[in-house]
Amino acid sequence: MINCVIVEDERLARQKLQLYVEKHNDLNLVVSYASAESFLKECFHTDYDLLLLDIGLPNIDGITLAGKLPKHCRVIFTTAYTEYAVEAFNINAIDYLLKPFNFERFSIAINKINIQLNxxxxxxxxxxxxxxxxxxxxxxxxxxxxxxxxxxxxxxxxxxxxxxxxxxxxxxxxxxxxxxxxxxxxxxxxxxxxxxxxxxxxxxxxxxxxxxxxxxxxxxxxxxxxxxxx
Missing domain, CATH: 2.40.50.1020 (LytTr DNA-binding domain)
Structure with a gap:
């Protein structure tokens, strides 16, 4: 089972991710945050395997936030923008999900995590x-x-x-x-x-x-x- 954390400021997008996580047999949702700041307050005391991270966060964008994390942290970015893809993969993102994405595309990204873990x-x-x-x-x-x-x-x-x-x-x-x-x-x-x-x-x-x-x-x-x- 992969323990994951969501960081997404848009309520509907956050709810959609929560539904996808609950639907996927390999995932367990540990906690969901609406801001980078709330995540940073607790992340170093939270046990998780995967971070589902929105790029367009206010104050601290997802790319900057990912750069603050330990190198072993696995990140899948979610975003409505294509222009950050190169930066995302330069910091070893597992995948880059372009909104709106369906459950099938989400599952493909999770399979990449399974490959690494295996x-x-x-x-x-x-x-x-x-x-x-x-x-x-x-x-x-x-x-x-x-x-x-x-x-x-x-x-x-x-x-x-x-x-x-x-x-x-x-x-x-x-x-x-x-x-x-x-x-x-x-x-x-x-x-x-x-x-x-x-x-x-x-x-x-x-x-x-x-x-x-x-x-x-x-x-x-x-x-x-x-x-x-x-």
Whole structure:
């Protein structure tokens, strides 16, 4: 469960956020504030995982307020203005919700939080083993049993010698994590086990009679690794 705090000065917008939080199964509303000042008086004594923060606050705007918080604080900005997006992401905002947004768009932002919170689900491999958490079950696999990994929005599908596993991770996290263990990214949606590649051709690598695409921006690193002209 993700404990969240709302800071929103507009009453109707605050009520809408409260309804979205109550509707979402992964969220628990700790407290809701109508001003930055009231939040700052109590924030360092409040236990929360996520701040839903309006940018257009009077006296202290949301960008300035976020800059006063510890770096580990997760923030999703809500605003009617597009021009603050760059500043928001420069301070590592999880997402930037442009008003008016619906519950589906809100849920997409919350899924990004879930991805971050679940990055610790896979510990560092030991003796060529890797632990993959799928739901409440933890699978222990040999690295050599993993063929490739396919990204599907907020999820990834692990294609293994024992079947498919689905976990809540991002490919960008996994490639850094798996790089020392003979894995290479060939496409924005694919990471492959280099030792499982049986053939290469222009635009594809072959694993278990399946064609895995090679994206244009990944072609050079694939060519250099396998020392082939693609």
């Amino acid at each position: 990055q610790a689900d896979i510990p560092i491999p030991v003796d060529d083993k890797i632990f993959i958490k799928e739901g409440k079950r933890i699978h222990r696999l040999s690295v050599e049993d993993i063929f490739y990994i396919k990204g599907l929005k907020e999820y990834v599908v692990w294609h293994t010698d024992h079947g498919k596993l689905i976990t809540l991770h991002s490919l960008s996290y996994l490639i850094d994590y798996l790089d020392p263990f003979d894995f290479i990214q060939t496409h924005k949606s694919y990471i492959v086990n280099k030792l499982k590649v049986s053939a290469l051709e222009y635009g594809f690598v072959h694993i278990n009679n399946e064609q895995i695409p090679i994206g244009r921006s990944y072609r050079e690193q694939v060519r250099q690794h396998f020392k082939v002209d693609l």
